[in-house]
Amino acid sequence: MADITPPVSSESQVIQGYGDGGFRIAGHDFDGSVIVTAQETSAWSARSVEDIDPKQLISTLSRAAELNILLLGTGKSIEPLEPGLRIMLREQGIGLDVMDTGAACRTFNVLLAEGRSVAAALIGT
Numbered sequence: 001m002a003d004i005t006p007p008v009s010s011e012s013q014v015i016q017g018y019g020d021g022g023f024r025i026a027g028h029d030f031d032g033s034v035i036v037t038a039q040e041t042s043a044w045s046a047r048s049v050e051d052i053d054p055k056q057l058i059s060t061l062s063r064a065a066e067l068n069i070l071l072l073g074t075g076k077s078i079e080p081l082e083p084g085l086r087i088m089l090r091e092q093g094i095g096l097d098v099m100d101t102g103a104a105c106r107t108f109n110v111l112l113a114e115g116r117s118v119a120a121a122l123i124g125t
Contacts, residue, residue, distance in 0.1 A: 012112055013041050015105045021124040023105070037064040037119045038112055046123055049079040054088050057121060061094065066117045069095050073104030073122040101125045 013036050017024040022031040025041045033044040035057070042060060046052045061067055070089060072081070077100055089096050099107065101122050108120040 012038050014112065015109055015120070018102060018105050018122070019125065023122065023124070032124045033122060034124075035060050035119065035121045036108060037061075037067070038117075039064065044121060044123075046121070048123065049074050049081060052081070052085065052121075054082075054085045057085075058088060058092060061092075061119055064117075064119055067094055067119050068117040069097065069111065069119070071104040071108050071111075071118065071120040072096060072098045073101030073120060074098060075101055075123045076125050 013026045015023060015025050015036065016027070022029060023034055023041075024030075025034065025036060028041070030041060030043065033046050035042050035044045040063070044060070045056075061070065074081075078098060081098060086096050097104075097107070102125070104120050104122055108118055111118040
């Protein structure tokens with residue numbers, strides 16, 4: 001796994017590594033897909049873009065305080081999404097950026113270090 005740790009509070013859910021179908025976040029290993037906010041990391045059932053359940057995703061994100069940005073890591077490459085997901089998130093006041101999972105991990109850490117209200121939904125690669 002590549003070390004991508006930025007300088008942030010030790011209490012934050014920093015993504016320290018990714019690969020081999022999992023993640024290392026805040027000192028803990030996670031197999032498979034995850035949803036990460038500054039406060040918590042939780043397992044996510046999506047294994048591909050087709051598996052994304054917009055209602056379940058929004059329900060999970062509703063636990064995050066003042067979330068403005070969702071980074072969606074779609075695996076090893078950028079995959080197109082159903083337009084309805086972007087619309088549902090926009091209705092909740094959440095902007096969506098879609099990118100490959102590696103880029104989403106790195107971007108999450110940068111935005112977290114800047115103190116931004118960000119979450120990442122990451123499909124394991």
